[in-house]
Amino acid sequence: MRRSLLILFAVVVASAALAFAAYRLAGHLCATHLAHSTDDLGWLRMEFRLGDAEMARIRDLHQGYLPKCQEFCDLIAAKKREVAAILGTETNLTTTVEQKLSEVASLRAQCQAAMLRHFVEVSRVMPPEQGKRYLAEMQRLTLGSHEQIEHRMSGDAPPAHGHH
């Protein structure tokens, strides 16, 4: 009986080790194979099962959107540098700083609007159901973090770490 117990224990340990090794190896190979693509749009094809024609149309939209996005990013970065420079020289929150912060916020809003317009355009290229799903997912991923913060601040959502 003791011998049987030892054998059973060895079988269980060996099986667990084998299963773990197979799991990790298969996962690694699969992730490496799928992540091999350097295409920024690979996720769209993978997640929304798009055909070549749809992907070509989305690629055009994507290429057209990138310079606009880059332009906004440069403008926001420049404006933030201005705010940082003013804050570095002044100790009080002057109207100039407030003005610059408003400009940053305005640029961010314009950038977000352009981004959402792009998402809507991309969603229209997809089949209706997939387009709807894409739009909802992109809104969740891009605007969702702000909404979570606002909900937390306004107390709509239960506080994560108790009441402050």
Place this chain on the structure above:
Amino acid sequence: MKTDNPEPNEARLRDLLRSARPAPPLPPRFQEGVWRRIENAEATAEAPTSLAWLDRLVERLLRPRFALAGITALLMVSGVAGVLSGTDTAKQAAQARYLSAVAPNTVR
């Protein structure tokens, strides 16, 4: 020589033998001791059979046919689980790549 009624003779013979070799008296609680020994012997004999299923299981597991089938099933299930997990990981990485292209952190 054949007798007509052998039973009385046999009975007399038994009595004679018994009287010639008297049996010593039984020790106190002899009968109880006998039963205890019988019970102990039975308990010892039963003990291994209560875990006999373990021996049978191990014996079955070590048969080449069962071992091979078990290993194959284990590898297949683990492999499929690994592929699903790897696909999920790759999707998340691809999603992060797309997001960083279309929605940089400054505007999120």
